[in-house]
Amino acid sequence: MAKVTIDGISIEVPDGTTILEAARKIGGPIVPPAMCYYSKLKTTGGYCRTCIVKVSKGSEKDPRPMPKPVASCRTTVMDGMEVQNITSPDLLEARAGVVEFLLLNHPLDCPICDQAGECHLQDLGYENGKSGTRYEFDRREFEPIDIGEKIKLHMKRCIHCFRCVKLAEQLTPHRFHGMLNRGDHSEISTYIKHAVDNEFSGNMIDVCPVGALTDRTFRFKSRVWFTNPEDAHRSCTKCSGKVRLWLKGEEVLRVTARKDKYGEAIDWICNECRFDKKQTKDWVIEGPTHIDKHSVISMNHYENLKEIKHITEKHKKQLVNKKVNLGQGALDPNNV
Numbered sequence: 001m002a003k004v005t006i007d008g009i010s011i012e013v014p015d016g017t018t019i020l021e022a023a024r025k026i027g028g029p030i031v032p033p034a035m036c037y038y039s040k041l042k043t044t045g046g047y048c049r050t051c052i053v054k055v056s057k058g059s060e061k062d063p064r065p066m067p068k069p070v071a072s073c074r075t076t077v078m079d080g081m082e083v084q085n086i087t088s089p090d091l092l093e094a095r096a097g098v099v100e101f102l103l104l105n106h107p108l109d110c111p112i113c114d115q116a117g118e119c120h121l122q123d124l125g126y127e128n129g130k131s132g133t134r135y136e137f138d139r140r141e142f143e144p145i146d147i148g149e150k151i152k153l154h155m156k157r158c159i160h161c162f163r164c165v166k167l168a169e170q171l172t173p174h175r176f177h178g179m180l181n182r183g184d185h186s187e188i189s190t191y192i193k194h195a196v197d198n199e200f201s202g203n204m205i206d207v208c209p210v211g212a213l214t215d216r217t218f219r220f221k222s223r224v225w226f227t228n229p230e231d232a233h234r235s236c237t238k239c240s241g242k243v244r245l246w247l248k249g250e251e252v253l254r255v256t257a258r259k260d261k262y263g264e265a266i267d268w269i270c271n272e273c274r275f276d277k278k279q280t281k282d283w284v285i286e287g288p289t290h291i292d293k294h295s296v297i298s299m300n301h302y303e304n305l306k307e308i309k310h311i312t313e314k315h316k317k318q319l320v321n322k323k324v325n326l327g328q329g330a331l332d333p334n335n336v
Helices: 019-026 089-102 120-128 163-171 203-207 271-276 305-331
Strands: 002-006 009-013 052-057 081-084 151-153 178-180 187-189 213-215 228-233 242-248 251-257 284-288
Touching (some): 002 019, 019 081, 089 120, 163 203, 203 213, 203 251, 251 271
Parallel strands (some): 002 081
Antiparallel strands (some): 052 081, 178 187, 228 284, 242 251
16 A cells, blocks of 8 residues: 655555546546546557646655646655645646647637636636646647538547547447557548447447537437436346436437446446437436536436425425415405
């Protein structure tokens, strides 16, 4: 076991644990943001650099600080290590520079992007970015393409996190897409359109932290904060069958995997559950999804709706009884 202190809070974790994983065990605002790391996918992390932290003390054996900020998703803890995240102004300034770099070519598509409202880049820019940019050159432009029957790729929104590539390598039988070219010409694509076609390819949409990969069946149908997310399940031979339904009235607008508080899928789901089962009768609905109150999706989302309805009905009955009693009292001869 190794004892590490992050922003003044100490915790003991198993040897080999990364700084990011240790911070997530503590929880709260000290957890560094992460755009490319995904705990369920091997070899992710180290691409976006948004999770950088300052190591002010290396370990008990070697207390020298690390000379530069390090990626917390790829740096393992050592006994006696001391880490600064939100308590270091220099580190926050460096992270703001990383965010500015990620946004160099990112378009202002939020008003029309299906990812708006649940986009990690929006949160990152709001919490760690700056109001302006020093970039004066033209942004890269790409036309949206279909890389699968149900998947639309907006390359100009991509931040090169490699999550979709890692998922295709580790979860699907064959990977038909990847990073083409180098430097400023790098892009995620396939050599042949509609090449991404396997039973779990839809999970690429869930792991994408921005609006680069979107669900064509949900495209422009609704803003997520106008929908009601409900947890549901069904008996499926291909996956766990545990999903999240996004409802508008009784209509199922889309189906996604259930996600934890860090936006990572709890269970992978198959394309049959995701794209083909769009009727409420196909599912056993468990109840409203718990939504963090800081999320815009929590607007108009009542997890205790049954309890609220019960209280409302109770108050209605009390008002009706009160009116009846008042009416009877007015007709009582003793009150004349």
